Amino acid sequence: MQITVNEQNHTAQANETAGSVRDRIKADADLIIVNGFPASAETLLNNGDQVVLIRRGEVPGADELDALLTARHTPGVHEAVKDATIGIAGVGGLGSAIAVALARTGVGHLIIADFDIVEPSNLNRQQYFVDQIGLPKVYALRDTLARINPHVRTTACHLRLNPANIEEVFGHAQILVEAFDLADQKVMLIETFAARFPDRSIVTGSGMAGFGPANSIRTQRVANNLYLCGDGTTAAAPGTGLMAPRVGVAAHHQANAVLRLLLGKAPEDEA
């Protein structure tokens, strides 16, 4: 009978146990997963079973890791995203979460740009850690992304984006994600990129402060190649702070919009 072991095809004997397969293929494995659930060595295997053998603490080799990571992607998705280059302008609450989501999805190349340093006040919503305080955000995030998915290439640009350098930094980005904090900077980025690359899509965020209903955050097409994620109105202000849940909802709207664009689907509707 045919089974897969760590996503590779193998032939097993009828009524072979999971422990027998482990001893044959990866004797030092100390965890056996069959069809997604932990299994004992005595478990009888059936034709078509998916077996994953894990040795705790061992980092899989590049080929094996690729097979293991891609196994969880819906067919067709990995192929569509692995050669993509996505730009992310700003890696605060929105950008750091978007980068993590796209890296987990297997997007091949991320260009991240930000001038900022990790501060304690960022940790309420941004994807950084206490031991990264004081590091430039783009370098801290590049390290984190490599720990999540070493196959993702990250180009980290520690600089302040302005109309003179946006083309150079994001020239290879097929889609640009706007993830700035200040409204006038959002506008500056969109104007500059759209004027230079009118055929490329921009996914922007506006209105995700506070703790209003998550359901008021939406993805809309607001111009020809411009998609806006957020409630459109709730600005960060004293008494209406930025918090992980709602910023995360907006960030993942943006990440999903990018994924849908890469798959050739309209971000804003079912079609």
Add this chain to the structure above:
Amino acid sequence: MEVTFNGRAHELTAGTSIQELLDQLRLDCLQVVVEHNHNIITRQRLAETTLNDGDTLEVIHFVGGG
């Protein structure tokens, strides 16, 4: 003349520039992205771009936070 402003018909004096329209509506050009006839235009061109009958304008207002 008439332009379509954010999906609705809007009466304007002929020769009005986009900047003049934004001023009339008290919209801060630093906080809005303007799409004129399906092209996003930079703020430097808002004053020099005059509107014509039948033009389409989308003005997207941004708020801070990210």
